[in-house]
Amino acid sequence: MRRGTGPVVAGAVVVASALAWSEWLNWRWSRTLVGTGAGAGEAVVVLGYRNPRPAVNAVNRWRVRAGIRSLAAGGGRETCLILSGGTTGDGATEAELMAGYARSVLGFDGTVLLEDRSTTTWENITNVIPLLEDAGRIKIVSQPAHALKARAYLRRQRPDLAERLVRADDYRPGEWLAAKPLLALYGLWKLRVLTAGERGAPARAEAR
Incomplete structure (x- = not known):
């Protein structure tokens, strides 16, 4: 090995390990607290991200796209897209901004409900x-x-409704790749309010 290549190789290994770890963590999170769902009718809830400006931001645009691709094909009237988010500024609410993006930019013509x-x-x-x-x-x-x-x-709020939860299409390998390690670290911090069981981790891990 040439002199000076060692740190480069070590750095590449660290980066690759961080990416693999964050991919695995996001993959696991996307499959936690979901079932198979056998009932009729489908509701896809898209959660808004703080949007104080009058234009819909990049995070909310991605979430709307992920919401639309999560809709079951051929759902018809029994399928609805629910956009949830209030206002963090003086203008339109997050739900309204996301709805405008879904309709005018993405051309979505299905049922949309706003919260x-x-x-x-x-x-x-x-x-x-x-x-x-x-x-x-x-x-x-x-x-x-x-x-x-x-x-x-x-x-926590409605365990009967939680029994109907199924996986959305909001995780895809390689999506948000460069940001995934930071998103994973932020996610771990945000999920500290959940119990081990809610995070899908063994209960005994809490004692470590």
Whole structure:
């Protein structure tokens, strides 16, 4: 090995390990607290991200795209897209901005319901519950850690509805690749409010 290549190789190994770790963690989060869902009707809940400016931001644009691709093909009237998020500025709510993007930019012509009062994840879940009562399958869309936190909150508030949770299409290998290590670290910090069971970890891990 040439002199000076050692640090380069070591750095490459560290980067590759961080990417693999973050991919695995996001993959696991996307599959935690979900089932198979056999009921009729589907509700896909897209959680908004703080959007104080009048234009929909990049995170919310991605979440809307992930929400639309999460919709079951041929769902028809029994399928709806629920956009959840209040205002963090003086203009339109997150839900309204996401709806405008879905309609005008993505050309989505399916059923859209808005929940435009929430400013926290707990409120997102509390306020969309009335819209979920008739759904046989429920999908929650966000970055995987955030979506898992929301599923845990639904489990706490309405365990009967949580039984209807199924996996959304908000995790794909390689998506957000460069940002995934940071998103994974941020996700671990945000998920500290959940129990080990809600995070999908063995209960005894709490004692370590």
